[in-house]
Amino acid sequence: MKDTFDVIIIGGGHNGQILSGYLTKAGLETLVLERRMEPGGGLCTEEVTIPGFYHNIHAFFLRWVPDLPFYKDLELARFGIQMKMPEVQTVAPFSDGRCLVMYQDEEKTIKNIAYFSKKDAATYRDLLKRFKEMSVKIITPEGYAPPLPAAEKKTLLEKSPLGREYLEISKKTPIELARGYFATEQMRSMIIFMVTTRMYLADEPGLGYHMVAATVGGLSGTMCLGGSHYLAHGLSKVIEAHGGRIWEVSPVREIIIEGGKAKGVILDDGRRFYARKCIASSVDIPQTFINLVGKDKLSRDVAEKAGQFKFAKLVLFSAHLALNEPLKYTSAKFNLDIDSGFNYNVGLESISDFEAHVREINEGVPPKKPGMQCAVPTLHDPTQAPPGKHTAFLWQFAPFNLKDGGPEAWDKVKNEYMEVCLERWRQYAPNCNSKNIIAKYAFSPLDVERKLINMKGGDHCVGAATFDQMLENRPFPGLAPYRTPIEGLYLCGSGSHPFGNCTGAPGYNAAGVICEDLNIPKWWSTHDLRELWSKLR
Numbered sequence: 180m181k182d183t184f185d186v187i188i189i190g191g192g193h194n195g196q197i198l199s200g201y202l203t204k205a206g207l208e209t210l211v212l213e214r215r216m217e218p219g220g221g222l223c224t225e226e227v228t229i230p231g232f233y234h235n236i237h238a239f240f241l242r243w244v245p246d247l248p249f250y251k252d253l254e255l256a257r258f259g260i261q262m263k264m265p266e267v268q269t270v271a272p273f274s275d276g277r278c279l280v281m282y283q284d285e286e287k288t289i290k291n292i293a294y295f296s297k298k299d300a301a302t303y304r305d306l307l308k309r310f311k312e313m314s315v316k317i318i319t320p321e322g323y324a325p326p327l328p329a330a331e332k333k334t335l336l337e338k339s340p341l342g343r344e345y346l347e348i349s350k351k352t353p354i355e356l357a358r359g360y361f362a363t364e365q366m367r368s369m370i371i372f373m374v375t376t377r378m379y380l381a382d383e384p385g386l387g388y389h390m391v392a393a394t395v396g397g398l399s400g401t402m403c404l405g406g407s408h409y410l411a412h413g414l415s416k417v418i419e420a421h422g423g424r425i426w427e428v429s430p431v432r433e434i435i436i437e438g439g440k441a442k443g444v445i446l447d448d449g450r451r452f453y454a455r456k457c458i459a460s461s462v463d464i465p466q467t468f469i470n471l472v473g474k475d476k477l478s479r480d481v482a483e484k485a486g487q488f489k490f491a492k493l494v495l496f497s498a499h500l501a502l503n504e505p506l507k508y509t510s511a512k513f514n515l516d517i518d519s520g521f522n523y524n525v526g527l528e529s530i531s532d533f534e535a536h537v538r539e540i541n542e543g544v545p546p547k548k549p550g551m552q553c554a555v556p557t558l559h560d561p562t563q564a565p566p567g568k569h570t571a572f573l574w575q576f577a578p579f580n581l582k583d584g585g586p587e588a589w590d591k592v593k594n595e596y597m598e599v600c601l602e603r604w605r606q607y608a609p610n611c612n613s614k615n616i617i618a619k620y621a622f623s624p625l626d627v628e629r630k631l632i633n634m635k636g637g638d639h640c641v642g643a644a645t646f647d648q649m650l651e652n653r654p655f656p657g658l659a660p661y662r663t664p665i666e667g668l669y670l671c672g673s674g675s676h677p678f679g680n681c682t683g684a685p686g687y688n689a690a691g692v693i694c695e696d697l698n699i700p701k702w703w704s705t706h707d708l709r710e711l712w713s714k715l716r
């Protein structure tokens with residue numbers, strides 16, 4: 180068996196695969212080593228209830244994917260990937276019988292906000308215009324480039340009104356901003372829902388810009404037809420079409436370091452593979468540095484920082500349902516479109532509901548009055564269930580470490596907690612009942628970690644979004660972006676800038692850095708943040 184390649188990539192999630200796609204197309208011989216039996220990581224779809232019902236047990240809402248650089252550069256559409264942006268985007272039923280419905284169509288969305296408050300509708304119209312510009316000119320380009328040092332970023336952005344507004348907004352927390360901008364709890368809770376479901380922290384100062392991205396993104400969510408795993412398989416096809424390799428059931432146990440350089444890897448079964456040019460790790464930071472490299476090969480400072488890397492405290496409990504019919508909401512009397520929504524905020528009706536969840540989670544208790552993110556994927560893609568049938572899921576923030584019994588106690592309580600969540604869903608959609616539900620499957624934060632070992636503590640963004648762990652400080656201060664102190668060892672996963680979720684940005688940015696270091700021309704077009712931001716008005 181061939182044992183030497185130009186580049187070895189550890190982990191076949193979307194970031195590892197995207198890096199491989201770029202490097203393979205640049206002419207390098209790449210090998211992706213994936214621990215599980217299929218690549219994709221968080222992009223996975225499985226028949227966990229009944230065969231024929233396809234459940235997206237991790238990522239489902241894929242934001243802006245058709246517009247992202249990797250989608251275009253790797254020509255995913257040519258490899259059979261079809262993304263869909265449903266018309267009715269983000270919706271929330273309320274217990275007073277009304278509902279807030281947000282559409283791809285901005286004017287329709289503004290009209291619907293006006294049912295609750297004309298002032299909020301006007302504010303939203305104004306924010307959307309400013310936030311879109313901020314998102315297009317500052318936030319998105321920053322995500323798809325290695326971050327600049329904070330002082331340089333500030334100097335560049337201070338020169339323009341748009342940049343100054345971004346810097347002002349960034350000083351605040353998303354909760355402060357939501358309370359400041361909007362008068363109604365319906366709008367405030369909707370904005371916080373959009374922020375937190377992206378795993379951004381709503382109460383973290385310095386990260387107000389996350390509210391900007393979330394507000395704009397709330398109207399442009401997409402999904403992959405055929406299920407999220409389809410996107411992962413599309414990436415594999417691109418790699419293989421250009422001569423790259425992906426080997427499953429290949430867990431990496433150790434990175435071979437010789438003379439201070441990363442030379443190869445050892446798998447759990449003892450097989451060894453060598454890299455002529457470099458190795459890139461898409462797995463979590465402690466695993467990469469402490470387990471795979473080993474503390475003895477690191478300076479004390481780097482070993483300490485890697486060991487102290489923080490994971491999120493609010494993680495996801497999920498339940499997946501096989502249904503006879505889609506869910507029907509009581510508030511459809513107010514606006515029928517709620518029944519064909521894409522992304523549902525069910526039960527988070529005020530910011531104080533969210534604050535109560537945070538308090539309970541910090542105490543190790545799953546929230547008693549859930550406020551969930553829900554979806555019925557088959558409303559928008561009937562291929563994900565047998566003809567006429569449907570799938571649905573709920574995600575509820577919960578603690579990993581339960582006060583009574585620690586993480587292992589999830590195995591005892593997950594089915595019971597699923598019923599608490601379903602009861603809450605039923606308060607808004609009465610047919611979420613035993614007559615309609617054919618089968619159900621609870622997936623706890625402990626199950627998330629078991630399935631994807633890099634999602635430590637169930638943290639599906641593979642590292643908390645705290646201020647001190649974002650931008651140039653992700654994964655930790657002192658590392659040049661995507662590089663490590665070990666020569667020839669790079670980072671390309673969600674533990675690096677910008678963050679987790681299926682954005683492909685860490686893999687894309689790592690590709691650029693690796694090509695620069697190897698003196699290989701980049702075949703794709705990139706942007707220069709310094710140039711872009713110095714031209715802002």
Ligand SMILES: Cc1cc2nc3c(=O)[nH]c(=O)nc-3n(C[C@H](O)[C@H](O)[C@H](O)COP(=O)(O)OP(=O)(O)OC[C@H]3O[C@@H](n4cnc5c(N)ncnc54)[C@H](O)[C@@H]3O)c2cc1C
Nearest residue numbers: 190192193194214220221238239240431639673679680681
């Ligand atoms: C319940 C849930 C819902 C989510 N919903 C969304 C959503 O709607 N939208 C969204 O954008 N994101 C969502 N996410 C988050 C998203 O799935 C992740 O942030 C994303 O998958 C991270 O991508 P990655 O490539 O960096 O890592 P991963 O997808 O985790 O991939 C890393 C890969 O490395 C492999 N690996 C780990 N250790 C080793 C080893 N030692 N050797 C070899 N391979 C190894 C893993 O098996 C995995 O395949 C969700 C996650 C969960 C759990």
